[in-house]
Amino acid sequence: MKEFIRIASGQGFWGDLLDAPVNQVMGGPIDYLVMDYLAEVTMSILQKQKLKNPKLGYARDIPLLMERILPEVIKKKIKIITNGGGVNPVACKDAIFEVAKKLGVKNLKIGLVTGDDILDKIENLLAQGIDLVNMETHESLLTIKDRLLSANVYFGAKPVVDCLNEGADIVITGRVTDTGLTLAPMIYEFGWSYDNYDLMSSGTIAGHILECGAQSSGGNFLGDWENIPDMENIGFPIAEAYPDGTFVITKHYGTGGLVSVETVSEQLVYEIGDPKIYITPECISDFTSIKLEQIGPDRVKVFGIKGKAPTEYYKVSMSYSDGYSAVGTLTYTAPDALKKAKKADEILRKRLEKLGLKFDEIRTEFQGYNACFGPVAKELPYVNEVVLRVAVRSKDFDSVDRFGKEIAPLILTGPPSVTGFAGGRPKPSEVVAYWPSLIKKDLISPKIEIFEL
Secondary structure, eight states, rough: OOOOOEEEESSTTTTTTTTHHHHHHHSSSSSSSEEEEHHHHHHHHHHHHHHHHHOSSOOOHHHHHHHHHHHHHHTTTOEEEEEETOOOOHHHEEEEEEEHHHEEEEEEEEEEEOBOOOOGGGGHHHTOOOOOOOTOOOOOOOGGGGGGEEEEEEESSSHHHHHHHTOOSSSESHHHHHHHTHHHHHHHHHHTTTTHHHOOOOOOOHHHTTTTTTGGGGTTTTGGGOTTTGGGGGGOOEEEEOSSSOOEEEEEETTTTTHHHHHHHHHHHOOOOOOOOOEEESSEEEEOOOOOEEEEEEEEEEEEEEEEEOOSSSEEEEEEEEEEEEEEEEEEESSSHHHHHHHHHHHHHHHHHTTTTTOSSSEEEEEETTTTGGGGOOSSSSSEEEEEEEEEEEEEEEEHHHHHTTTTTTHHHSSSSOOOOOOSOOOOOEEEEEEEEEEEGGGOEEEEEEOOO
């Protein structure tokens, strides 16, 4: 057993810094590179891409990244784990093998975790009386069944561990939990028992700290953000994990950013709900048990973590088509910028009403005044400029389409001192809504496969 392993975060979402995983591989010693590409809406986007082209449906940054790092990864024996397979891990695997052939890399093993995509099983589940009720609204899935775009089960670390046990150098998954990507190498390297819920919880919390990339190493920091050093060269976090469940959050020497009790604490409270009941497939973690200690520059020790047995359910993330939306903007300048923007909004709404258009929602923001603070925003005595942003949503395509044709006329038929209209008329786009649910674990099983070049 190794004394400790280094697990490096390479991506916090699809769209994160392209150089981050390269810097993690090249910038110092690591054993694992974990990359989280998925969010709830990402799955529906990938599903649409796959429907248009069966060779798509995964994070297409991955093959380009592999061209840059694969030889070094092989040389240093770094293992890669990513959920960037999206809804098409097989195509992602094929693309990586093409890169490997191009680079002359041989004896590369890729493990795939599939089975999370249950879109084609929905009808059968409903026929068995298994209704994937919305966790938040308690509505029946039958109400939106015909509009489903994607349905994916959140698997945990176990199938990733199984791939590692089969000798995989790279593990590509579909919808595996963000935390499971980091927990898996700890289980694999240290031989942790799945029944040791304190250890499962420790690995889960390490994964939670890494999952958002540089958000735990100084990015998006609400504290003394002005004094975070060298942000343009920010280092992504690394977890030094030990067999007893203790781990240290750090980053490569010489990189920018900051790892402190404060930066780690901010990430810990990100998207957790009840801090005593953080539910994952492996365990229920108690965030109130976490202890943090600054043990050196950019080194935070995390320890004392407690956990409990998991539930009998997996979470299911589904998306469905919910009509259309469009957004239009105009910029009004001083004097009386806010007054002009408010009048323009009033005129626009009256025109839409007169046309008899049907909207589920019309939302107006006055950017520079209330876009972030909403109804609690305080009016300032003088504002240089205000961006009027109006968004509409409707099941009726024609109503949304006509809204897009009513923005530009305000330039000459509304308040003065207006600018900022560019890019043509706003066009309707499909609204993708989120449907969270639960399914019993005994109804769904992950599938692993190992492929070798």
